[in-house]
Amino acid sequence: KNEVEQSPQNLTAQEGEFITINCSYSVGISALHWLQQHPGGGIVSLFMLSSGKKKHGRLIATINIQEKHSSLHITASHPRDSAVYICAVPLGSARQLTFGSGTQLTVLP
Amino acid sequence: ETGVTQTPRHLVMGMTNKKSLKCEQHLGHNAMYWYKQSAKKPLELMFVYNFKEQTENNSVPSRFSPECPNSSHLFLHLHTLQPEDSALYLCASSQERVGIAVSYEQYFGPGTRLTVT
Numbered sequence: 001k002n003e004v005e006q007s008p009q010n011l012t013a014q015e016g017e018f019i020t021i022n023c024s025y026s027v028g029i030s031a032l033h034w035l036q037q038h039p040g041g042g043i044v045s046l047f048m049l050s051s052g053k054k055k056h057g058r059l060i061a062t063i064n065i066q067e068k069h070s071s072l073h074i075t076a077s078h079p080r081d082s083a084v085y086i087c088a089v090p091l092g093s094a095r096q097l098t099f100g101s102g103t104q105l106t107v108l109p
Numbered sequence: 110e111t112g113v114t115q116t117p118r119h120l121v122m123g124m125t126n127k128k129s130l131k132c133e134q135h136l137g138h139n140a141m142y143w144y145k146q147s148a149k150k151p152l153e154l155m156f157v158y159n160f161k162e163q164t165e166n167n168s169v170p171s172r173f174s175p176e177c178p179n180s181s182h183l184f185l186h187l188h189t190l191q192p193e194d195s196a197l198y199l200c201a202s203s204q205e206r207v208g209i210a211v212s213y214e215q216y217f218g219p220g221t222r223l224t225v226t
Contacts, residue, residue: 004151033214041146041197043217086152096165097215099152 003027003091006100013107019074021103023087030090032070033097034061037084046072046085077107112136113218115200121224122190130185130221132200140205141183142215143175146197158183159205190225197222 003026013019023032031050037043047054047061049070054061058077063070074081084104088097113134122128134141143155157165158177172194174186183200199220203213 035217041199041220041222043199043201043220045214045216048214088152096154096157096167097152101151 004087004089004098004100006085006087006103008103009101010104011106013077013105015078015107015109017077017107019077019081019105019107021072021085021087021105023070023072023100025068025070025087025089025091025098027091028065028068032063033088034070034072035086035088037086037102039083043086074105077105079107079109082106113200113202113216115198115218115221117221118219119222119224121226122187123226124190124192126190127186127188129187130198130200130223132183132185132218134181134183134200134202134216134218136202136204136216138202138204138216139180140203140213141177141180142201142203143183143185144199144201146199146220147193148196152199155185187223190223192225195223195225 005024007022031048033048034046035043036046049061049063058075060073082105084102086099086102088099091098116131140159142157145153145155154167155169156175172189176184197220200218201215203215205213
């Protein structure tokens with residue numbers, strides 16, 4: 001069983017839809033990372049958060065430390081949002097991130 | 110543009126070859142990481158260097174040998190690899206503060222797509 005669980009694994013949406021991707025983890029953490037991976041492999045860090053909510057453009061990340069759960073929301077989704085979204089947490093040392101298996105998002109025009 | 114570059118971007122090698130992957134970060138960071146991403150599997154941490162000292166080795170086989178000559182450069186030397194080592198190898202960097210054990214935002218390179226034949 002992966003210590004970092006993401007859902008759904010695959011998500012297809014129509015342009016303009018509101019998207020939610022979920023991440024659950026098994027132990028207490030100092031911070032959670034949300035990453036975006038485009039076809040071809042490049043990874044971009046979207047958020048690192050330890051409490052509450054962060055917003056960047058159309059992206060919103062929330063975390064509930066007590067429930068060990070985080071969500072990534074995309075408002076007014078666009079085809080260019082199509083990518084794999086990955087959550088990661090430091091389950092071992094602070095430097096040792098454990099990654100979820102990713103959510104493949106496809107936004108159709 | 111992430112500030113972390115990797116070369117080569119694609120590499121095909123036989124099982125008896127020796128090759129090296131190179132990573133360079135232009136962000137002034139003091140920690141660098143090697144990750145492996147196999148098809149259909151989550152990213153796996155391989156090695157961490159902090160202030161040029163290796164601080165994590167995630168039970169990686171000895172056919173993978175890291176080298177960090179300075180805080181800007183990181184190498185992964187490969188020899189006698191197996192076909193199951195075919196994967197995307199990603200480098201990342203972060204800026205850490207001494208004595209503070211918290212998670213820091215990591216900046217990733219574009220990766221090297223390795224195929225072992």
